[in-house]
Amino acid sequence: MTSPRIEADLDKIRHNARDLVRRLGQRGIAVTGVTKAVCGHPEIAAAMLDGGVSGLADGRTENVERMRQAGIAAPIALLRPPTPGEAERVERDCSASYNTELTTIDALARAARRVKAVHDVILMVEMGDMREGILPQDLVRTAGAVIRMPGVSLRGIGANFACFGGAAPDAAKMAGLGALADAVESACGRRLEIVSGGNSASLTWALEQTKPGRINDLRLGEAILLGVDPVSGRQIDGLFTDAFTLFAEVIESKIKPGDPSGQLTLLVAGEPGAAVRRGPTWRSILAIGNQDTDLAGLTLPAGLAGLGGTSDQFVVETAGGPLRIGAEVALRPNYSVLMRAMNAPGVAKALHNRRPPAKAGPADRIPPALALA
Ligand SMILES: *Cc1c(COP(=O)(O)O)cnc(C)c1O
DSSP states (O other): OOSSEEEEEHHHHHHHHHHHHHHHHTTTOEEEEEOGGGTTOHHHHHHHHHTTOSEEEESOHHHHHHHHHTTOOSOEEEOSOOOGGGHHHHHHHOSEEEEOOHHHHHHHHHHHHHTTOOEEEEEEEOOSSOSSOBOHHHHHHHHHHHHHSTTEEEEEEEEOOSSSSOOOOOHHHHHHHHHHHHHHHHHHTOOOSEEEOOSGGGHHHHHHOSSOTTOOEEEESHHHHHOBOTTTOOBOTTOOSOSEEEEEEEEEEEEEOSSOOSSOOSOOSSSTTTTOOSSOEEEEEESOOTTTSOGGGOBOOTTEEEEEEOSSOEEEEETTSOOOTTOEEEEBOOHHHHHHHHHOTTSEEEEESOOOOTTOOTTSOOOOSSEEO
């Protein structure tokens, strides 16, 4: 099979989604499955839906369009506030969008009115992470303006944590978000359906709660796909951390001296100092590079150590002797590796445990267990 290649085990993704949906469901929290790290890959999105997520969300309109074209009819929200220019596409393909600017919401409302529709809006609130969000003191006024605007409907509010500024989600922040929901409701005289308490970083908080207050939704990507808590980097109990594997092929294996020789230029293409090592060692080069993924985020098999890489080559030291030319090395991705590999045209995508599309009749051929897709 071609390499580099990323393989996904859909059963493990279904399991992770189902497990999180069950555990959060006991606490009154629904799960929105976030597909941006897999570029809206329709079968991976469908695996999240098989696991029971209440809807999907993605950061890019193109990814949403990809899922719609593949026949996914479930609710899909645009996670990153849209540009005013994409309002029409967002209105057409997204059941809702997360917003922070009235100018953009006005563009969405106009797009919806043109087709006699109503677009759902979730307002993002700034709770200290300092990425997107309306300042808390401006929320009630903005919510009022959305409610008065024909063509849009205020569906809820949400906040994001631990993405940019590193602000951790904790009980005080969650209570603050809940209080803002109450304030909007009493000022505007209308119930908010969704109070979305953040991304995978909020999971540890949520699982510790028996009564999570007003928070009734989390938007989860990393936890479902990789089974890890992004704050601690640790495995979430009961989840698979190996749903994805990246394969790269060995193109060179030689004993090489530890240090580069000759006059050294500052324009080293690899990591600074990457080539400096003690004594000669076995080294291999893998046919994968920074244009395919984020080499720094790879976990290598035991006995292999990454020395650094360039746009299309990854240099590794191999403790146990030479790797065979043409052998495939299995690498474990983190979120950044996954996102870039899924986005890279040069990386093949292969799926295990595929299911036929729901609309397929009994006569339809079930796709092979592992196929390039
Ligand atoms: C990416 C993103 C998420 C999902 O984050 P994960 O860490 O993958 O769970 C949720 N909400 C927003 C606003 C995002 O941008």
